[in-house]
Amino acid sequence: MLEDMDFIKSCDVPGPTKEAIRAIILYKSDVKDSENVVDVGCGTGGITCEFAQRAKHVTSIDINPEAIEMTQKNLDKFDLGDNVTLICNDGAEALKDIEDIDIAIVGGSGKQLENILELIDSKLNSKGRIIVTAILVDTKVEAINKLKELNYNPNIMEVNISKGRVLDRGIMMMSENPIAIISAKKR
Amino acid sequence: MLEDMDFIKSCDVPGPTKEAIRAIILYKSDVKDSENVVDVGCGTGGITCEFAQRAKHVTSIDINPEAIEMTQKNLDKFDLGDNVTLICNDGAEALKDIEDIDIAIVGGSGKQLENILELIDSKLNSKGRIIVTAILVDTKVEAINKLKELNYNPNIMEVNISKGRVLDRGIMMMSENPIAIISAKKR
Amino acid sequence: MLEDMDFIKSCDVPGPTKEAIRAIILYKSDVKDSENVVDVGCGTGGITCEFAQRAKHVTSIDINPEAIEMTQKNLDKFDLGDNVTLICNDGAEALKDIEDIDIAIVGGSGKQLENILELIDSKLNSKGRIIVTAILVDTKVEAINKLKELNYNPNIMEVNISKGRVLDRGIMMMSENPIAIISAKKR
Amino acid sequence: MLEDMDFIKSCDVPGPTKEAIRAIILYKSDVKDSENVVDVGCGTGGITCEFAQRAKHVTSIDINPEAIEMTQKNLDKFDLGDNVTLICNDGAEALKDIEDIDIAIVGGSGKQLENILELIDSKLNSKGRIIVTAILVDTKVEAINKLKELNYNPNIMEVNISKGRVLDRGIMMMSENPIAIISAKKR
Numbered sequence: 001m002l003e004d005m006d007f008i009k010s011c012d013v014p015g016p017t018k019e020a021i022r023a024i025i026l027y028k029s030d031v032k033d034s035e036n037v038v039d040v041g042c043g044t045g046g047i048t049c050e051f052a053q054r055a056k057h058v059t060s061i062d063i064n065p066e067a068i069e070m071t072q073k074n075l076d077k078f079d080l081g082d083n084v085t086l087i088c089n090d091g092a093e094a095l096k097d098i099e100d101i102d103i104a105i106v107g108g109s110g111k112q113l114e115n116i117l118e119l120i121d122s123k124l125n126s127k128g129r130i131i132v133t134a135i136l137v138d139t140k141v142e143a144i145n146k147l148k149e150l151n152y153n154p155n156i157m158e159v160n161i162s163k164g165r166v167l168d169r170g171i172m173m174m175s176e177n178p179i180a181i182i183s184a185k186k187r
Numbered sequence: 188m189l190e191d192m193d194f195i196k197s198c199d200v201p202g203p204t205k206e207a208i209r210a211i212i213l214y215k216s217d218v219k220d221s222e223n224v225v226d227v228g229c230g231t232g233g234i235t236c237e238f239a240q241r242a243k244h245v246t247s248i249d250i251n252p253e254a255i256e257m258t259q260k261n262l263d264k265f266d267l268g269d270n271v272t273l274i275c276n277d278g279a280e281a282l283k284d285i286e287d288i289d290i291a292i293v294g295g296s297g298k299q300l301e302n303i304l305e306l307i308d309s310k311l312n313s314k315g316r317i318i319v320t321a322i323l324v325d326t327k328v329e330a331i332n333k334l335k336e337l338n339y340n341p342n343i344m345e346v347n348i349s350k351g352r353v354l355d356r357g358i359m360m361m362s363e364n365p366i367a368i369i370s371a372k373k374r
Numbered sequence: 375m376l377e378d379m380d381f382i383k384s385c386d387v388p389g390p391t392k393e394a395i396r397a398i399i400l401y402k403s404d405v406k407d408s409e410n411v412v413d414v415g416c417g418t419g420g421i422t423c424e425f426a427q428r429a430k431h432v433t434s435i436d437i438n439p440e441a442i443e444m445t446q447k448n449l450d451k452f453d454l455g456d457n458v459t460l461i462c463n464d465g466a467e468a469l470k471d472i473e474d475i476d477i478a479i480v481g482g483s484g485k486q487l488e489n490i491l492e493l494i495d496s497k498l499n500s501k502g503r504i505i506v507t508a509i510l511v512d513t514k515v516e517a518i519n520k521l522k523e524l525n526y527n528p529n530i531m532e533v534n535i536s537k538g539r540v541l542d543r544g545i546m547m548m549s550e551n552p553i554a555i556i557s558a559k560k561r
Numbered sequence: 562m563l564e565d566m567d568f569i570k571s572c573d574v575p576g577p578t579k580e581a582i583r584a585i586i587l588y589k590s591d592v593k594d595s596e597n598v599v600d601v602g603c604g605t606g607g608i609t610c611e612f613a614q615r616a617k618h619v620t621s622i623d624i625n626p627e628a629i630e631m632t633q634k635n636l637d638k639f640d641l642g643d644n645v646t647l648i649c650n651d652g653a654e655a656l657k658d659i660e661d662i663d664i665a666i667v668g669g670s671g672k673q674l675e676n677i678l679e680l681i682d683s684k685l686n687s688k689g690r691i692i693v694t695a696i697l698v699d700t701k702v703e704a705i706n707k708l709k710e711l712n713y714n715p716n717i718m719e720v721n722i723s724k725g726r727v728l729d730r731g732i733m734m735m736s737e738n739p740i741a742i743i744s745a746k747k748r
């Protein structure tokens with residue numbers, strides 16, 4: 001279990017994906033230690049660090065070199081990374097060279113979501129799982145529509161978390177921004 | 188209609204109560220222009236400025252002199268305040284001298300919530316309304332329990348708002364902290 | 375102030391729009407008693423009954439005859455309706471014959487949202503306001519995009535309400551479904 | 562990964578704890594297959610079925626015989642239960658006879674929360690974890706206060722989930738009731 005505050009952060013790289021969201025993604029992924037994971041848009045490595053502990057291998061992609069650097073730093077910090085490959089490239093390019101995917105997480109895609117989902121679909125093993133996290137309303141609609149088009153039966157869950165600060169005078173709840181988790185399973 | 192961003196703010200005074208919360212409080216208060224309102228813990232004047240536009244008279248109390256100053260500044264800014272009396276004192280003291288209350292809003296009470304609710308109850312006209320806003324979990328329980336003890340039949344509503352930032356690449360939702368609104372009506 | 379539970383309901387007509395949402399819509403509309411309101415998709419009349427109390431005139435449109443019937447019933451129940459015209463038609467048709475709109479609420483639009491927003495825009499007085507409520511994720515995106523195209527600067531607020539049931543053993547919170555409120559003002 | 566809808570349910574027994582909440586509890590528990598878990602108030606077995614797959618042993622307690630029956634049925638359904646002991650008794654009694662606890666989940670406690678937390682504290686191994694789920698506002702405050710009194714440094718997270726129903730005309734979000742997860746770790 002990794003604490004949000006233990007991650008090394010940078011102003012220029014979003015993340016890490018918050019604890020509750022990581023928990024739900026892990027649960028929905030149903031990852032096994034024989035499985036290969038791709039993390040598209042790895043940011044600060046929040047998702048990568050989780051799967052590195054549980055999967056056979058993780059390939060983490062980000063278009064931003066600083067994100068790749070941050071992910072490496074966090075892997076190092078948590079003493080992880082032996083089974084992780086980092087690729088600095090657009091997901092829509094990098095995925096072309098990746099085969100044998102059991103679980104694909106899409107945490108960032110810029111304007112490439114549809115291409116990325118198509119590529120993932122073409123590389124995904126049967127019973128493979130796709131999980132997209134969305135902070136933009138538009139991404140939710142786009143992910144659902146593209147997954148339906150690709151013949152999946154997608155689920156969507158919107159998560160609103162607030163965390164308590166235990167003060168002397170009482171417990172004050174502070175909200176995190178809402179995140180949608182779109183997930184689908186290959187038949 | 189007042190915009191959140193149009194209020195003058197200060198680091199040392201909480202507020203203003205956000206737009207959606209002000210809207211719900213106004214609605215629940217069912218204020219008429221013949222009615223007297225008390226705003227206990229007026230902060231930056233978010234609630235006071237709303238009722239000043241709609242009630243006969245508003246008495247606004249805050250224990251913090253800076254809050255009284257801020258409320259005055261915001262009343263001035265919105266060209267309001269002719270029907271507002273500002274009192275810098277503990278609500279549990281100031282209320283002793285106030286009679287004929289139709290609507291009491293409690294936006295801050297420190298450790299005095301129970302005393303404040305007792306005093307309000309003793310000064311509240313029949314069909315009068317009490318509305319407490321709570322950011323602390325403890326305040327919710329305390330307000331409900333005290334109002335039940337005072338023979339009210341309180342309602343509680345928890346409000347989670349997120350607001351969209353319309354970006355080029357899409358709409359991103361940003362959360363405000365959850366607020367509870369506890370309300371009750373004198374028989 | 376109308377209580378949700380006081381509305382007459384029907385299995386075949388959605389609504390009424392819940393109390394907190396009505397409150398926020400009223401607040402954002404900034405309605406004056408000299409203004410004309412259109413309620414497109416009036417359902418059971420939740421919105422219509424509110425504006426009937428505050429506007430000069432309300433025109434309420436629904437494509438479903440049962441909705442028109444329900445709205446009439448609720449207007450009757452709350453002793454309202456003298457300033458309300460009910461029209462049973464598709465909003466995209468009915469709006470063609472309506473002029474001089476100060477406030478337009480769109481609570482339902484089927485597949486006609488873009489047409490309806492275009493028509494409203496062409497009939498809306500300067501400083502007029504448009505408010506769309508959305509329960510579908512897709513409607514949020516569509517409303518924002520269309521309003522931007524029509525040269526508005528839309529706001530979006532997502533509202534998550536839970537209401538407490540005060541039980542003997544404590545207060546249990548029950549959620550209402552999330553609603554988005556998209557609003558815009560004509561320059 | 563268990564689907565909410567795959568659990569056998571009964572009108573008289575609350576549960577199962579929903580997927581996202583189970584996911585967060587599992588994550589926060591950081592359970593290892595060498596560890597012993599107690600599930601106080603096991604209801605329909607939502608939590609028990611999860612830990613049965615991951616812990617060394619699970620002791621599940623419920624005061625309601627029907628809950629014990631339901632938990633047994635769900636264990637059977639998911640082909641689990643070899644490492645589970647079911648006890649039909651008040652948690653405040655049953656815990657007296659249980660030793661060597663690594664993880665304690667409290668999903669129901671009636672009026673016994675303080676006693677139950679005291680007992681758990683006295684049986685909890687060092688580095689052990691306590692997780693309380695609360696649907697009542699009062700339980701949140703009580704759990705936090707008791708855990709502070711027992712020298713823990715509790716966290717509280719409030720979880721609001723809505724799930725999408727993918728309809729032809731779009732994605733409609735339906736809310737689940739808010740749940741608080743209070744967690745603490747023994748030093």
Ligand SMILES: Nc1ncnc2c1ncn2[C@@H]1O[C@H](CSCC[C@H](N)C(=O)O)[C@@H](O)[C@H]1O
Nearest residue numbers: 015017041043044046063091107108109110
């Ligand atoms: N087309 C694309 N290909 C690869 N990475 C992309 C991309 N579009 C956006 N990204 C990356 O997606 C990331 C989204 S933030 C992801 C946070 C991450 N899940 C964490 O837990 O830390 C950003 O770092 C951004 O650079």
Ligand SMILES: Nc1ncnc2c1ncn2[C@@H]1O[C@H](CSCC[C@H](N)C(=O)O)[C@@H](O)[C@H]1O
Nearest residue numbers: 202204228230231233250278294295296297
């Ligand atoms: N016992 C008490 N008597 C009077 N004011 C109190 C008080 N305890 C706390 N307060 C005040 O309650 C306020 C809470 S913040 C209120 C914000 C306000 N509703 C707005 O819209 O701006 C603080 O300014 C604090 O000084």
Ligand SMILES: Nc1ncnc2c1ncn2[C@@H]1O[C@H](CSCC[C@H](N)C(=O)O)[C@@H](O)[C@H]1O
Nearest residue numbers: 389391415417418419420437465482483484
């Ligand atoms: N194109 C269209 N024109 C007119 N009404 C429409 C429409 N598409 C959907 N509707 C109506 O929109 C309504 C949405 S439900 C609205 C609930 C309402 N605000 C209340 O408070 O009661 C439904 O009654 C539906 O019949």
Ligand SMILES: Nc1ncnc2c1ncn2[C@@H]1O[C@H](CSCC[C@H](N)C(=O)O)[C@@H](O)[C@H]1O
Nearest residue numbers: 576578602604605607624652668669670671
């Ligand atoms: N003092 C007590 N001791 C044992 N069980 C209790 C109790 N007070 C309440 N309960 C039980 O707590 C349960 C809460 S519902 C728990 C749901 C469960 N987590 C699931 O996933 O299915 C109820 O079944 C109730 O009978």
